[in-house]
Amino acid sequence: MLFVLTNEKFDEKRHKADFLESCLNRNGAGAYSYFEGRVRNSNEGRAVKALEYEAYSELAEKEGTEIVRESIAKFDLVSAICIHRAGYLELGEISVWIAAAAPHRSESFAACRYIIDELKKRVPIWKREHYVDSDPEWVNCANRNHRELSESEYYSRQFVLPSFGILGQNKLKAAKVLVIGAGGLGSPALLYLAGAGCGQVDACDFDSVELSNLHRQIIYTTENLEAPKASLASARIRQQNPFINSKSFSLPNNAKDTQVLFKEYDVILDCTDNMDTKLFISDCAIAANVALISASVRKFEAQLHIWMPALENSKPGGQCLRCLWNEKDTLAAQSCVDAGILGAVTGILGSMQALEAIKYLVGIPSPLANHICLVDLLSLQLTQIATTHNEHCPVCNIGSSSLAEAKT
Amino acid sequence: MNRAIKSVHLRYFAILREQRGLASEAVETNAPTAKDLYEELQKTHGFKLNCNNLRVAVNDRFVNWSEELKNNDTVVFLPPVSGG
Numbered sequence A: 001m002l003f004v005l006t007n008e009k010f011d012e013k014r015h016k017a018d019f020l021e022s023c024l025n026r027n028g029a030g031a032y033s034y035f036e037g038r039v040r041n042s043n044e045g046r047a048v049k050a051l052e053y054e055a056y057s058e059l060a061e062k063e064g065t066e067i068v069r070e071s072i073a074k075f076d077l078v079s080a081i082c083i084h085r086a087g088y089l090e091l092g093e094i095s096v097w098i099a100a101a102a103p104h105r106s107e108s109f110a111a112c113r114y115i116i117d118e119l120k121k122r123v124p125i126w127k128r129e130h131y132v133d134s135d136p137e138w139v140n141c142a143n144r145n146h147r148e149l150s151e152s153e154y155y156s157r158q159f160v161l162p163s164f165g166i167l168g169q170n171k172l173k174a175a176k177v178l179v180i181g182a183g184g185l186g187s188p189a190l191l192y193l194a195g196a197g198c199g200q201v202d203a204c205d206f207d208s209v210e211l212s213n214l215h216r217q218i219i220y221t222t223e224n225l226e227a228p229k230a231s232l233a234s235a236r237i238r239q240q241n242p243f244i245n246s247k248s249f250s251l252p253n254n255a256k257d258t259q260v261l262f263k264e265y266d267v268i269l270d271c272t273d274n275m276d277t278k279l280f281i282s283d284c285a286i287a288a289n290v291a292l293i294s295a296s297v298r299k300f301e302a303q304l305h306i307w308m309p310a311l312e313n314s315k316p317g318g319q320c321l322r323c324l325w326n327e328k329d330t331l332a333a334q335s336c337v338d339a340g341i342l343g344a345v346t347g348i349l350g351s352m353q354a355l356e357a358i359k360y361l362v363g364i365p366s367p368l369a370n371h372i373c374l375v376d377l378l379s380l381q382l383t384q385i386a387t388t389h390n391e392h393c394p395v396c397n398i399g400s401s402s403l404a405e406a407k408t
Numbered sequence B: 001m002n003r004a005i006k007s008v009h010l011r012y013f014a015i016l017r018e019q020r021g022l023a024s025e026a027v028e029t030n031a032p033t034a035k036d037l038y039e040e041l042q043k044t045h046g047f048k049l050n051c052n053n054l055r056v057a058v059n060d061r062f063v064n065w066s067e068e069l070k071n072n073d074t075v076v077f078l079p080p081v082s083g084g
């Protein structure tokens, strides 16, 4: 038997023993690969509680057998088998099991891959997902794509980048990013962070969408007017990339809770537009010892900062936004409401914030660590200015000494 | 084109089975091809999936939509698969 369709619960021990038994020329098989698919607790952001498989068994067995036979010929296998479940399956149960034995490992790996990929395309088996909070649905049948979305295909143009690859992608998948301000900077930042595959991309904003936002806040449409931004943005990026998670909330209004919140993240993006909030975010990020990427835009000019967490900072003494500015500068810093702003300008800076976050998370060195980048989009000039520890900065100096206390 | 009346055995799976409310049935039809038959059934039962979302098997074998139907054929319209 090359392909088995069964209603019985999978018996790992028995099936593996049977497979070894089937390898008549065992001494010719130097490599055994096994693939098992199991029932997962979520799909495209929806919580799944169980699965049901229905098969057109006559044709499924014919087509499944044909696929395994093809793999044996194609990869010169000693033996191969595919066992697929039908019926009702609980979370964690094995839904499909593939075994391939070959003289060498590359063929046995490739055969497992070939069998599962072809099976998903060709074998008449249908999956019905039972959700925690809605009615069951047949996968691939309701106004979605005609095939299951493939995560590796989603990132296929990104994998091939130098210093990226599967390792970089896995780092992004494990990363948690918080974007504060889902406006002109936050729109592109959220979309690109989600698209790149950061595993958790959360959005903070307490505002609702206004008509005067739409020329630069490209994550929203006229249909979203007056609706709260953060939850819209979060839902939108989950559509952009169904392989990530995102939630939305308002920033706590006190420093203590905000610091606790920040500690859950690998990097914070400050996409807000006023100096008071920026200083508050910077103070909390220093206390939480988390990387902060901050941008401020004024007309055609902008500043981009990255503040590294203290432990990764090779120089003595921390650095933060407050080393440079304080509340007295707030009055001088006009927000874009008064100064005017173009969507393309916040678009570029928000994209730069996303890019710096991706570089930081993947481990691609950035010249921006402890520098300010001055961006002039009229003359198209980028200027990097080194920042230094300010021994009078109340936050950094208190921050580093309390860090020292915490260590002893 | 064979417009003669023939008897065809139909089997339904997954979402089509649910939309039809039946797993199988026998129908009399003068549809010459599998495509004509599906379009006829789509009108009668309001199936939401179109031909280009489906594949068709006659007598347990995948065939083209232009396959001519014969008396006593078993016809299955297959929604997009999702095994694995």
Ligand SMILES: [Zn+2]
Pocket: A318, A319, A320, A321, A322, A323, A324, A390, A393, A394, A395, A396, A397
């Ligand atoms: Zn400072």
